[in-house]
Amino acid sequence: MIEARNLSKRYGETLAVDDLSFSVEAGQVTGFLGPNGSGKSTTMRMIVALDVPTSGAVTVGGRTYGSLRFPLHEVGALLDANAAHPGRKARNHLNWLADSNKIPRSRVDEVLGIVGLTEAAHRRAGELSLGMFQRLGIAAALLGDPSVLILDEPINGLDPEGILWVRHLLRSLADEGRTVLVSSHLMSEMALTADHLIVIGRGRLLGSGQVADFIERSGGHHVKVVTPDVEALSVLLRDKGATIVADGPQELSVQGLESRDVGILAAGEGLTLYELSTQHASLEDAFMALTHEHAEYRGTARLAEASSK
């Protein structure tokens, strides 16, 4: 379990992390979500005592990371996937890490197997592909069999197969009762990977809660109906208290009724349906709603719109 209390970090004039408080529970994947430059990496560096907070404190399992001896047994971190000497072989990269925390060398072979790098163990880190490098970083994080894992953008640079693999790995680590904190700026990825979310923007906590609640709060879901009998169906559904918006000549967006109810009602009147489906709001929508007030992001959005025209 990770607990941050009023955590702040100032670099000169800029406040990178601003009075951040949150807790990361065991047994679930917690997504640490925020745009680039929002303070995710700085926060993660403070958790593992690489950066000293300007004020506030963060503990792992009730202790500050700096007070741990042989911390790899407690906490595994992937902060910078490129962190390896390019001239050192993959296995040796893990060997020195294992030595530093009295982890038996046999465990190095185990984690190489877990991340699928057994074949590449003798290759120099500089010769590994981006995806393999990422796997090596994850192997390093798993080395001490830690109960807490902290991964900064672990899917960066991975191919679809690799992304799926990381997703499954995080899930199984959480299912084993471990604390898993994983940062990303990709909301869609977090929707698939995380159970719980901590959302920050400009170093401040914007919200936290279960992923499902986040999506629900951002407008929940609606039922998409495509039918040739638009008018008849509209009347029917409005009578049952639904709110209806026409999305096209034959397409309706229905809120207030489940797709099941829409189907039963239409069948009762003998109306033809071409399509009937539940549409969930995306985490992107939720995220945009949450960060909407932040001028910084609006500015970037406008720039993106302008350049796409």
Next chain:
Amino acid sequence: MTRVLVPPLAASTADARLSGVFLAAIRSEWTKLRTVRSTMWALIITVLSTVGFGVLLTAVAVSQWDHRSLAEIRGFDPLLYSYAGLNVAQLCIGVLGVLVMTSEYATGVIRLTFGATPQRRLLLGAKVLTFSAVVAVVSLVSCVTVFFICQAILAAKHAGVSITDPGVLRAVLGGAVHMVLIGVIAVGVGAIVRHTAGAVAVLFGVLLIIPGLVQLLPAPWNNDITLYLPNSAGAAMSAVVRFPNLLSPLGGLLVLAAYAVATLAIASFVLVRRDA
């Protein structure tokens, strides 16, 4: 869904003793040192330059022997040419020592290192000790080797000395200690500066450029200050004859050790305070 099982390890070692942390850090640093090729190359060049230049310059001196005056022969230090190569060797050791720290900053490995051993002062100690031990072995081997080869060459002119003669063993060991202390200073400079090019520039500036600049000062300042520069202090340790422009061997050791301690003190101060 594929399940990836992570088998549990032995019980937590979170409350281990600091001495255990230190020993593990030494073992880890040793693994780091011997698993990059630059270490081996720098050490090979160190040995070759120590032995090669010593033998070459001694051989040249012997070939010119008959042109020397009696006063020159009487003031001849039998180890002076033998250890001329240390001037080059110290640069190899200096660069390697700097890289012990700066290569970790350049590759981002320092974050893994501090993550694995958050006790940063202790970690610096482990790095210094491990590197010093390697330099000690390599320097001792090369200093002893070059001593015996050079003395064999000098024996032709009956100018050689035996390892059992007064002050000779001390001078041979002094050459190795000189290299070890330069290595310690280099690790410290690397920790303070963090960038390879900058740290090498600082080190070479101190070892190569400052002595030349000091010589430009008016007498007697130039000679008085030169006595206390790292180069001269180190050279004093491996001299058999007492030169007027060098400190005593013990004085040289104390001065060079003071540089090393001061550098490490600054390094450990900034290492703990700076974000990684």
